[in-house]
Amino acid sequence: MRRRKRVAILGSTGSIGTQALDVIARNPERFEVVGLAGGRNAALLREQAARFGPRIATLAETDGAAGLLRVAVESAPDIVLAATDGAVAFDAVFAAVDSGIDIAIANKELVVAAGELLFAHAAASGAKLLPVDSEHSAIFQCLVGEPRDGIASIVLTASGGPFWNATAEEIRNATVADALRHPTWQMGTKNTIDSASLMNKGLEVIEASRFFDLPGERIHVLVHRTSVAHGLAIFTDGNVKAQLAAPDMRLPIGYALAYPDRLPAPAPDDALVAVGGERGAEVTTLRFERPDLERFPCLGLAYAALARGGTAPAALSAANEIAVAAFVNGEIAFGAIPECIAAATAAVPQYELSLDAVHEADRSARAAARGAVAERRVKIRGI
């Protein structure tokens, strides 16, 4: 009998972490949980630890970066699911990669900020890096078995978020509740706000550039409102492959954890339903639209950071985190998010790429973004 794959999860109490544990619970003969690192929810972490019996369980809030490192390396996993938001787990993931441990990457800031370094470290240690983001999982699946020189370009699809049909003015003054109303995906707060601004897609363009080693000019974005087609690969002979699936994060999570195997899942019993149709329907359509960079400037900011290279993507991602947090706290308008990012990234110098430089760019972008937020803080009546 085959040994079960040992899994450690960084961010086990978050949206991706809990969905990954659901996938693992459905496939107990394939996976064994050896490490869990939760965020702030101590009660949920205790519950998860009692159910899955990991060797090591830590809470980021109390155990900090050292706790993440213990889970990523000392729990001796075959694969680490990196599913924390932001920069908190960078060092833990690098340590795991350097130990030759495979990483299923859901932490998109990690690939955006430090992707070039991470892939170089993985090449040196032999660790495999597998995408969990649905679009990248889709493209990865389209490219399995394809020679590199046959790839012309790739396409990431975007749901367009809740403001796709809104005017520039409506977008500028959107509330937090408006921005959290995502049409198709269930995700954490940061991801959902990023989807509303299309920064999520911008970060994914940079992520795709690292995963598939392609420049920005060969990475396209098409808005596809129903999130059934997740990614496409266009080949040099004009043939195009697309990956389609229900918008359910457990599918790309399961693909990354089980790779190269495929997990048993309840297969759709109806071909039309499998391609996004309503049960009982006779017709479904796949519709694609070009993105609008005027109403959604964050996407353009991300392409610019990718073209600039070096630590520019790290600065972009850090400034975005600060701007999104300020919006969620009611400090700035939704429309001020791209303004703060543009101001902050312009103020951060370009450093020569190293992990220290990534941390330095991250710190200075956060400071610059806080300054930009302070200048745009909305006036609260009566104060």
Ligand code: MG
């Ligand atoms: Mg995605």
